[in-house]
Amino acid sequence: MKTIKIFTIVGIFSFISFSFTTIMQDKWIVPAKYENMKNPTNPKEDLAIGKSLYNKHCKSCHGKEGYGDGTKADGLKGDLGDFSTAEFQSQSDGALYYKTTIGRDDMPEFTKKIPDDEDRWLIVNYMRTLQE
Amino acid sequence: MARRTTNLKTLQMKNYKILLFTFLIVPLLSFSQKKAKDSIVEKPERPAFESSSIIDNQTNVLFNKNTLEVVMQHRFGLMDEENSLLGIYGANSNIRIGLSYSILDWVTVGYGITKKNRVSDFNLKAGILRQTRSGSTPFSLTYYGNIAIDGRSGSANDGVFLTRQDRYSYFHQLILARRFSPKFSMQIAPSLSHYNAVDYGYENDRISVALGGRLKISPQTSILFDYSQPITSLEDDPDTGLSYNNPGISLGVEFSTSAHAFQIFITNFNGIVPQQNYMKNTNDFFDKGMLIGFNITRVYNF
Numbered sequence: 018m019k020t021i022k023i024f025t026i027v028g029i030f031s032f033i034s035f036s037f038t039t040i041m042q043d044k045w046i047v048p049a050k051y052e053n054m055k056n057p058t059n060p061k062e063d064l065a066i067g068k069s070l071y072n073k074h075c076k077s078c079h080g081k082e083g084y085g086d087g088t089k090a091d092g093l094k095g096d097l098g099d100f101s102t103a104e105f106q107s108q109s110d111g112a113l114y115y116k117t118t119i120g121r122d123d124m125p126e127f128t129k130k131i132p133d134d135e136d137r138w139l140i141v142n143y144m145r146t147l148q149e
Numbered sequence: 150m151a152r153r154t155t156n157l158k159t160l161q162m163k164n165y166k167i168l169l170f171t172f173l174i175v176p177l178l179s180f181s182q183k184k185a186k187d188s189i190v191e192k193p194e195r196p197a198f199e200s201s202s203i204i205d206n207q208t209n210v211l212f213n214k215n216t217l218e219v220v221m222q223h224r225f226g227l228m229d230e231e232n233s234l235l236g237i238y239g240a241n242s243n244i245r246i247g248l249s250y251s252i253l254d255w256v257t258v259g260y261g262i263t264k265k266n267r268v269s270d271f272n273l274k275a276g277i278l279r280q281t282r283s284g285s286t287p288f289s290l291t292y293y294g295n296i297a298i299d300g301r302s303g304s305a306n307d308g309v310f311l312t313r314q315d316r317y318s319y320f321h322q323l324i325l326a327r328r329f330s331p332k333f334s335m336q337i338a339p340s341l342s343h344y345n346a347v348d349y350g351y352e353n354d355r356i357s358v359a360l361g362g363r364l365k366i367s368p369q370t371s372i373l374f375d376y377s378q379p380i381t382s383l384e385d386d387p388d389t390g391l392s393y394n395n396p397g398i399s400l401g402v403e404f405s406t407s408a409h410a411f412q413i414f415i416t417n418f419n420g421i422v423p424q425q426n427y428m429k430n431t432n433d434f435f436d437k438g439m440l441i442g443f444n445i446t447r448v449y450n451f
Binding site for chain 2: 068
């Protein structure tokens with residue numbers, strides 16, 4: 018009987034303590050193939066096209082400056098990241114390309130909306146300019 | 150003599166065999182040549198326009214295979230109509246709801262219903278040439294065509310149709326488009342409209358040409374213009390004296406996002422279905438014929 022009581026108390030406490038944790042987003046693992054992928058574009062060229070594509074496809078969630086504060090951001094569950102931070106910018110071009118292309122959860126995959134690989138690289142180049 | 154003929158026959162037979170062999174091998178040879186050429190990378194240019202239409206005409210834009218586009222087009226009443234809040238409360242408004250699906254990267258088929266004359270239209274758009282980035286093909290060439298069926302009841306005051314064929318009308322258009330820069334694109338689109346049945350004394354066919362363009366003023370906003378000039382001249386309406394030869398003039402802006410395009414504009418065409426615009430329009434842009442309209446599209450990728 019005593020053990021059951023102890024277990025019940027421990028159970029209740031552990032249950033309570035669970036409610037104070039926020040569910041952490043899993044680390045987004047980028048396959049090595051993409052991680053080390055070389056950016057085939059010149060990052061200084063066609064930035065206007067990259068900006069235009071970013072505004073069309075990304076801005077509504079990620080925000081104009083990439084802070085993750087777009088008009089649709091509130092309705093999404095995951096952490097949208099902040100493109101202006103050094104932490105975000107420390108990722109390789111290939112990693113950003115992978116995340117923009119394949120997506121996960123609320124982040125859609127963009128191979129259908131933006132079928133040309135080069136266009137997605139241009140978006141990566143534009144995201145680099147959002148660093149502050 | 151008989152033997153000579155057989156000889157001749159076998160000789161002919163042999164020749165045929167050689168010919169046949171040559172013809173059969175030709176595709177293989179040409180295929181291998183094509184492959185060698187393909188090693189030079191020729192990239193198609195990015196789309197010249199944001200959506201499949203530019204106000205009252207189609208653009209050369211084709212979506213990828215397995216894309217569904219839902220279109221809602223609305224034309225309010227005439228802006229000059231009395232007490233109608235610039236035509237928003239006006240009579241004679243028109244609406245079309247359409248769906249189109251890309252069955253291949255270069256072929257889209259669609260269906261739409263329009264309020265005016267209860268028209269159902271089946272349409273087809275096919276890419277023939279694509280502008281390339283190197284400029285080796287300087288423009289895109291696209292075909293757009295439809296078959297429309299007038300769906301009115303056929304009672305005496307609702308349009309009389311003697312036979313079912315009288316309800317049919319057709320439209321064919323070739324769209325030559327060029328993206329001059331990321332900001333500026335233009336197109337020229339000659340067309341042929343055909344009505345199976347017209348009033349006595351009128352032409353069944355009309356050739357027209359349209360000129361359209363867009364200028365991007367911000368990454369998501371563009372200014373659109375569209376001008377449609379009928380070439381075949383039609384007689385004025387004997388009862389009302391209205392002219393069927395007025396050009397279509399449309400000016401507007403377009404806002405586009407990842408999945409939507411929204412166009413709002415002033416035009417004098419209210420038919421929505423192209424042959425209706427080109428052959429039956431009597432509104433004169435400069436003489437109280439202006440109206441407000443909008444097109445909304447939503448694109449779904451599968």
